[in-house]
Amino acid sequence: MAKRPYQPKDYFFRKAKEEGLRARSAFKIDEIARRFTIFKKGQTVIDLGAAPGGFLQIILNEVGPTGHVVGVDLAAIKSLGRPNVKTAVMDVLADDFAKQLEALHPGPVDVVVSDLAPKTTGVKDVDEARSLRLAGIALDVARVRGVQGGHFIAKLFMGGDFEQFRTDLRALFSDVKVVRPEATRGASMEIYLVGLKKR
Numbered sequence: 001m002a003k004r005p006y007q008p009k010d011y012f013f014r015k016a017k018e019e020g021l022r023a024r025s026a027f028k029i030d031e032i033a034r035r036f037t038i039f040k041k042g043q044t045v046i047d048l049g050a051a052p053g054g055f056l057q058i059i060l061n062e063v064g065p066t067g068h069v070v071g072v073d074l075a076a077i078k079s080l081g082r083p084n085v086k087t088a089v090m091d092v093l094a095d096d097f098a099k100q101l102e103a104l105h106p107g108p109v110d111v112v113v114s115d116l117a118p119k120t121t122g123v124k125d126v127d128e129a130r131s132l133r134l135a136g137i138a139l140d141v142a143r144v145r146g147v148q149g150g151h152f153i154a155k156l157f158m159g160g161d162f163e164q165f166r167t168d169l170r171a172l173f174s175d176v177k178v179v180r181p182e183a184t185r186g187a188s189m190e191i192y193l194v195g196l197k198k199r
């Protein structure tokens with residue numbers, strides 16, 4: 001099948017507007033969530049790299065009013081108008097990030113989601129390495145805070161040490177999937193790694 005050309009105002013962009021979603025990326029988490037039955041009502045979910053909040057809108061719906069959702073990003077996230085979501089401006093690369101996150105929302109976490117993406121330089125190796133580092137931080141959060149049986153989703157730029165990351169994930173989760181959601185732009189190198197059922 002021919003690759004879809006990059007069109008800024010494509011189908012998913014328009015659909016997101018129509019459905020009141022903040023970002024077209026919302027359809028990616030929606031697809032992954034449905035395929036692997038990631039979320040349940042009442043869960044606690046941490047979303048890293050959450051601005052402007054497209055993933056958060058979907059996650060909030062999935063976990064319902066009894067769930068707890070935490071979103072952090074370098075950029076501020078506009079209020080989602082729900083009492084059960086906390087957002088904060090944080091740099092996941094900060095030395096004390098784990099402490100900051102714990103202070104924002106302590107306790108066990110059912111699902112860790114990361115859509116973290118570095119500012120791209122155009123230098124493939126550099127961009128891949130930065131993307132991998134961000135995904136590695138998300139995996140650390142899942143390792144330390146994730147409950148047994150919990151799940152993990154992280155975006156990664158394909159290439160570089162992808163295989164090593166998948167191996168690390170397999171050590172921590174019973175099942176690991178690689179997904180390229182439909183809403184991914186045609187030319188994008190990004191994929192999502194999904195870790196199911198933390199050991």
Ligand SMILES: C[S@@+](CC[C@H](N)C(=O)[O-])C[C@H]1O[C@@H](n2cnc3c(N)ncnc32)[C@H](O)[C@@H]1O
Nearest residue numbers: 049051052053054055073074091092115116117
């Ligand atoms: C693709 S966007 C996320 C879109 C989001 N999932 C949504 O649905 O609205 C990637 C995000 O990663 C964030 N990011 C990149 N590096 C970061 C860092 N070191 N700390 C926190 N956030 C970071 C960016 O600010 C950007 O908002």
